[in-house]
Amino acid sequence: MGIALRPWIAAILLAAGLASVPFLVKPYQLDIAIFLLINLLVVVSYRLVTITGEWSLAHVVMMGVGAYTSALLAKRAGLDFWLSMPLAALFTAAFAFVLSFPLFRMKSFYFLIGSFAAGEAIRLTWIRFYVPFGGPKGLTLIPPPQLSLPWLQDPINLGRPVNFYFLALIIVGLSLLILWRIERSRIGLTLQAIHWRDILAESVGVNTWRYRTLALVVASFFAAVSGALLGHYVGAVTPTRFGLHIMLYVLVWVIVGGTRTFYGPILGVVTLSIIDEFIREFEQYRPLIYGLILILTVRFLPQGLESLVLKALAGLRSRNSQVSQPVAGE
Amino acid sequence: MFELILQTSVNALVASSFTALVAVGLVLIFGVMGIVNFAHGELYMAGAFAVWHLHSVLAWPFLLSLAVAILIVAAIGAVMERLLFRPMRSNPLGGLIMSVGTLFILQVVALEFGGGTGRAKHVTPPWRGVVEVFGIDGVTVPIQRLAVIGISVVLLGGLWLFLHRTKAGWALRACAQDPEAAALQGISIDRFSLLAMVLGAGLAGAAGAAMSPLLPVEPSMGHAVIVTAFIVIIVGGIGSIEGAVLASVIYTFFDTFVTTFVDGTIASILGLLIMMLVLVIKPTGLMGVQEKV
Numbered sequence: 001m002g003i004a005l006r007p008w009i010a011a012i013l014l015a016a017g018l019a020s021v022p023f024l025v026k027p028y029q030l031d032i033a034i035f036l037l038i039n040l041l042v043v044v045s046y047r048l049v050t051i052t053g054e055w056s057l058a059h060v061v062m063m064g065v066g067a068y069t070s071a072l073l074a075k076r077a078g079l080d081f082w083l084s085m086p087l088a089a090l091f092t093a094a095f096a097f098v099l100s101f102p103l104f105r106m107k108s109f110y111f112l113i114g115s116f117a118a119g120e121a122i123r124l125t126w127i128r129f130y131v132p133f134g135g136p137k138g139l140t141l142i143p144p145p146q147l148s149l150p151w152l153q154d155p156i157n158l159g160r161p162v163n164f165y166f167l168a169l170i171i172v173g174l175s176l177l178i179l180w181r182i183e184r185s186r187i188g189l190t191l192q193a194i195h196w197r198d199i200l201a202e203s204v205g206v207n208t209w210r211y212r213t214l215a216l217v218v219a220s221f222f223a224a225v226s227g228a229l230l231g232h233y234v235g236a237v238t239p240t241r242f243g244l245h246i247m248l249y250v251l252v253w254v255i256v257g258g259t260r261t262f263y264g265p266i267l268g269v270v271t272l273s274i275i276d277e278f279i280r281e282f283e284q285y286r287p288l289i290y291g292l293i294l295i296l297t298v299r300f301l302p303q304g305l306e307s308l309v310l311k312a313l314a315g316l317r318s319r320n321s322q323v324s325q326p327v328a329g330e
Numbered sequence: 331m332f333e334l335i336l337q338t339s340v341n342a343l344v345a346s347s348f349t350a351l352v353a354v355g356l357v358l359i360f361g362v363m364g365i366v367n368f369a370h371g372e373l374y375m376a377g378a379f380a381v382w383h384l385h386s387v388l389a390w391p392f393l394l395s396l397a398v399a400i401l402i403v404a405a406i407g408a409v410m411e412r413l414l415f416r417p418m419r420s421n422p423l424g425g426l427i428m429s430v431g432t433l434f435i436l437q438v439v440a441l442e443f444g445g446g447t448g449r450a451k452h453v454t455p456p457w458r459g460v461v462e463v464f465g466i467d468g469v470t471v472p473i474q475r476l477a478v479i480g481i482s483v484v485l486l487g488g489l490w491l492f493l494h495r496t497k498a499g500w501a502l503r504a505c506a507q508d509p510e511a512a513a514l515q516g517i518s519i520d521r522f523s524l525l526a527m528v529l530g531a532g533l534a535g536a537a538g539a540a541m542s543p544l545l546p547v548e549p550s551m552g553h554a555v556i557v558t559a560f561i562v563i564i565v566g567g568i569g570s571i572e573g574a575v576l577a578s579v580i581y582t583f584f585d586t587f588v589t590t591f592v593d594g595t596i597a598s599i600l601g602l603l604i605m606m607l608v609l610v611i612k613p614t615g616l617m618g619v620q621e622k623v
Binding site for chain 1: 366417422423426427430431433434435438441553560561564593595598599603605606609610613
């Protein structure tokens, strides 16, 4: 019984720790924490695409599709955040489904370039068409989420940083839980199989095209959720927020963390965000430091930070059982 | 109207010549090493920055600055091959990621080199004056732009002669066609990867250097170029130098005409859609070869 309780205790401690963040940090750090939560969802959903073996360069644009859709629904149709966010995510998922038809006719390098072309074309559409996308300046004055409770006279403004932190924590937490369940399900196992041996998977009757599409659609859905969160928190969306350089940052987070485990990308984005905080005064050197970290990781730690964790875990396990086990990742 | 069409054609010719320089370099690197060099736009930018420093700050003659700029960028290419791409020989995705890292680094280096502010630099054009084309009044082309065409033709012609008339060029083409078979013939893949990278980077640097008096020189100037170059190498057929040149001409004519008569963003969107179409219908492009199984 004691063993069965342990994960629960860990989960409660983690939740308590995360919930106390807004009361422990400086205001600007709370801002960073909110962006970190949003980025967590971006990288974990991105990993769902990468485990099928294809590296998309359109993921951040999918995030943008969600942000723009939710903003337009809120501004033009006057919808509440609670409606505009899920509708935007569904729209983005449908959009990704349509895109999957041309994209999945390509593989490896061609997929990479094709996804880049699709994403860039979408982004240029936002820049070119002032109605309804607002051109290069994008959309502003996106209403913050409100929460009306029956026993309160005025709705709670969730746009305030402390409130928004909890909103993001709950939405991102739930999303990660769903993504984790998908990973552990039959679908997740099949996706891994497609990554390692797609021809073999096909020959035993797996419709690889269908699973790849499913991964892309689900990943885009959650990218859109993170995009909607971003748009409603900042109050504005612009085309530059979803440009190639942002996509490259996502790539750095994911690669530095590693893509073999669920927590790899999380490790990457958290570590680099902490580094960001240390180099805050040298903001203009950030790309340089990211570039160096990326190069050193690929050169000397090709499986990312997660491989260190895997090794440490394997070391612990073998010490506990006094039996040497093969080190994971070798 | 006739004049406008002629004028646009002349402009397109200028654009296609420097695009061809960038795209051919990208194809050369991909052909021999199998790596998509994402930092290629930054090499172009480095060429422009080098000319800005040598010609505008140190007041060297333009042609000397151009030659030294090409050498500098070729040297950057050599360092990239030796330090970053060579350890990734068996891992094309690793090479691509290495080039992304280089892209970040070069942008910051350029920013620092330019004085730390993002403000665009301007290179004083060495040649002034215009030439009338076909003796028609309205159709003129600045000598500076003619120089870009001239530089491109000389460099691409030189590359063609090198690839087809020398033993080293023949070996380089062999590496691009089939690295394993080339290695079996005693061709050193290491040496020819280095050569491909030096030539490819040098060409990108040359394009940036030649265009520098015509454009604002800034750290982000590589972005537009790399997008165009991707479109061109996909349409031309990845790995084919002739295809890259042909596609440069076709695409830039299309792009320049749509930009002049409709607008620039629409031209880019259409270009990207054409690239998608090529990827779906004929991934080998205009002159590409079928990938081996």
